[in-house]
Amino acid sequence: MPGVTAPTDDHEFAAWLAEQAGARLLEVRATSGLEGRELKDAGDAAAQALLAELLGIHRPHDAVLSEESAETHGDSGRLTASRVWIIDPLDGTREFSEPPRDDWAVHVALWSAGSLVAGAVAQPALGETFHTGRPPVVPGLGAGSHRAGLPPRIAVSRSRPPAFVTALADSLGAELVPMGSAGVKMMSVVRDVADGYVHAGGQYEWDSAAPVAVAAAAGLHTSRVDGSALVYNRADPYLPDVVVCRPELAGPILEFIERHGIE
Ligand SMILES: Nc1ncnc2c1ncn2[C@@H]1O[C@H](COP(=O)(O)O)[C@@H](OP(=O)(O)O)[C@H]1O
């Protein structure tokens, strides 16, 4: 909280920030008495206000790109800044407004000199925070026999699954695992609840920056659907597609998309 000692290390600071906002969101959900649209708006606003305040106090010289701060979506100094916090104060807003669902998250990433250099994803209702300071250990990573004989699991949007992902799953003999929040879906691969997350058709840098930083630190594949690198802190923060998966699935997923496209 304001006035409390914050970690100096950027990885630990990202995790601390995400946890502070997560605690505030749990409080809003439990005590506001709001529902639906009003609960979504109250959550977005409370998490944004706290993160903006804490970043202003503890990292006053850094720039910010936040979903909930429209003035940061243009330049606002971030395009020439050496350090930019890319944050989504509440990812999976829809699921946040449907208690007791736990598939919503707080995303905090730090971009510097062209790369993501730290990131944290808090899943407050799960009591978990994943971060680059202590990269998560993905069960069975590098083991050829991981879930041998079982179908791969592809995490997909619960409310707007892209049609091509169904065709992809059929082709891979995979099953779809619907859930909310881009960060939760990427962390589901880290947690071995799913083996991959494939999305196209719309998203912004704040939806993927922090979870991609964590997933990459954990040794997972991260890219655009054409296999190219995810690039952050661009003038236009629209970043419509992403693939995060266990390394052994990257070839089959990217080959399917190259052959069949994303329509
Ligand atoms: N087609 C699209 N266009 C823009 N944003 C999208 C999108 N599909 C998903 N998103 C964003 O990605 C996040 C996860 O969505 P989903 O749960 O459907 O997978 C949501 O973030 P927010 O909850 O922060 O708005 C949502 O707004």
Ligand SMILES: [Mg+2]
């Ligand atoms: Mg989001």
